[in-house]
Amino acid sequence: MEKLTIKTWAIDDRPREKLLAKGKSALSDAELIAILIGSGNRQESAVALSQRILKSVEGNINQLAKLTVEKLSTFKGIGEAKAIAIITALELGKRRQLETALEKPKITSSKAVFNLMQPIIGDLEHEEFWVLFLNNSNKVLAKNQISKGGLTATVVDIRLLFKRAIELASVGMIVCHNHPSGKLEPSQADKQLTEKVKRAGATLDIKLLDHLIITEKWYFSFADEGIL
Numbered sequence: 001m002e003k004l005t006i007k008t009w010a011i012d013d014r015p016r017e018k019l020l021a022k023g024k025s026a027l028s029d030a031e032l033i034a035i036l037i038g039s040g041n042r043q044e045s046a047v048a049l050s051q052r053i054l055k056s057v058e059g060n061i062n063q064l065a066k067l068t069v070e071k072l073s074t075f076k077g078i079g080e081a082k083a084i085a086i087i088t089a090l091e092l093g094k095r096r097q098l099e100t101a102l103e104k105p106k107i108t109s110s111k112a113v114f115n116l117m118q119p120i121i122g123d124l125e126h127e128e129f130w131v132l133f134l135n136n137s138n139k140v141l142a143k144n145q146i147s148k149g150g151l152t153a154t155v156v157d158i159r160l161l162f163k164r165a166i167e168l169a170s171v172g173m174i175v176c177h178n179h180p181s182g183k184l185e186p187s188q189a190d191k192q193l194t195e196k197v198k199r200a201g202a203t204l205d206i207k208l209l210d211h212l213i214i215t216e217k218w219y220f221s222f223a224d225e226g227i228l
Contacts, residue, residue, distance in 0.1 A: 015027060015031040015032070015034045015035045015046075015047065016035055018031065019035070029050075029054055029059070029061060030047055030050040030051040030054055031047055031050070033050035033053065033054070033086060034046035034047040034049070034050045036082070036085045036086055036089055037049070037050065037077075037078065037082040037085065037086070038082070039077070040077050041076045041077030043076075044076075044077065049075065049076075049077050049078070052075065053072070053075055053078070056075075061090070062123055062216055064086075064090065065087075065090040065091070065093075065094065065123070066123065066125075067086075067087075068087075069083040069084060069087065072086060072087070094119055097119045106137065106138055106139045106140070107132065107134060107138045107139075107140065107174065107209075108138065110210055110212060110219065110221035110223060110224050113132065113174055113176060113210065113212050113219075113221075114212065114214060114218075114219040116132070116140075116143075117130060117132075117143075117176050117212070117214055118214055118216075118219075121176070121177070121178040121214055122178060122214055122215065122216045122217075123216045124178055124180060125180050126148065126149060126180060127148070127149040127177055127178055127179070127180060128145055128147070128148050128149070128177060128178060129145070129146045129147045129148075129149075129156050129175065129176075129177040130143060130144065130145050130146065130175070130176050130177065131143065131144055131146055131161055131164070131165075131173055131174070131175050131176075132173060132174040132175075132176070133164065133165055133168045133170035133172075133173050134170060134171065134172040134173060134174065134209070135169075135170065135171060135172075136171045136172075138172065138209075141168045141170055142164070142168055144164055146160060146161050156193060158196060158197060158200055161173075161175075161197065162200060162201070162204060162206065165204070165206050166204070166206075170206060171205075171206060171207065172206065172207045172208075172209050173197075173201065173206060173207070173208055173209065174208075174209050174210045174211070174212065175194075175197060175208065175210075175211045175212075176211065176212035176213070176214055177190075177212075177213060177214070178213070178214045178215065179213055179214070179215050182215045182216065182217075183215070184213055184215060184218065184219070184220040185220070186213055186220060186222070190211070190213065191227070193211075194208070194211045194222055194228065197211075198228065208228065209223065210222055210223040210224075210228065211223075211228065
């Protein structure tokens with residue numbers, strides 16, 4: 001049985017032509033990926049192949065971005081070049097999201113912190129601890145990674161954290177770390193660390209404004225929950 005190729009489809013159903021005629025927002029995720037890979041295999045069109053790839057990650061683009069060249073290449077019709085094209089496009093999207101977040105460095109809410117930091121640590125498979133150093137207008141002077149850990153924990157050197165705060169003449173800070181497990185519930189160690197940073201900041205007159213636990217999809221704010 002001969003496969004139905006994209007060239008045999010109605011003009012409106014062809015991804016490239018559809019983009020030109022209706023704009024990029026009219027295309028599905030599968031159609032966008034089909035444009036990237038250009039062709040499918042003997043049994044599938046590029047769109048059908050793209051739909052199958054997306055189905056393997058339950059339609060989640062963030063999960064798709066985690067697939068390696070080797071994993072993508074297990075799909076018939078996806079060689080190294082096509083796998084690299086998919087990975088490159090998704091990485092550019094992630095960097096664009098990060099640059100957009102950096103255009104708005106003033107922190108007005110916990111959600112603003114999440115929007116800023118989720119592209120950086122939200123989908124990591126290990127824990128990282130970051131600090132946002134703020135001036136008296138709550139504008140971000142700098143954001144720094146303080147430590148990088150394993151799957152379930154990271155060690156934080158309070159001295160390094162406040163050394164940087166003093167160098168920047170920061171009056172406030174927001175700390176955050178990710179939970180690769182996706183769980184938002186703070187651990188006892190998270191609570192103890194928060195209290196330790198808060199006490200040290202009070203001594204130096206540098207206020208700890210919040211501590212966020214960030215996952216791929218959402219966050220937990222110590223300040224919002226009234227436990228800071």
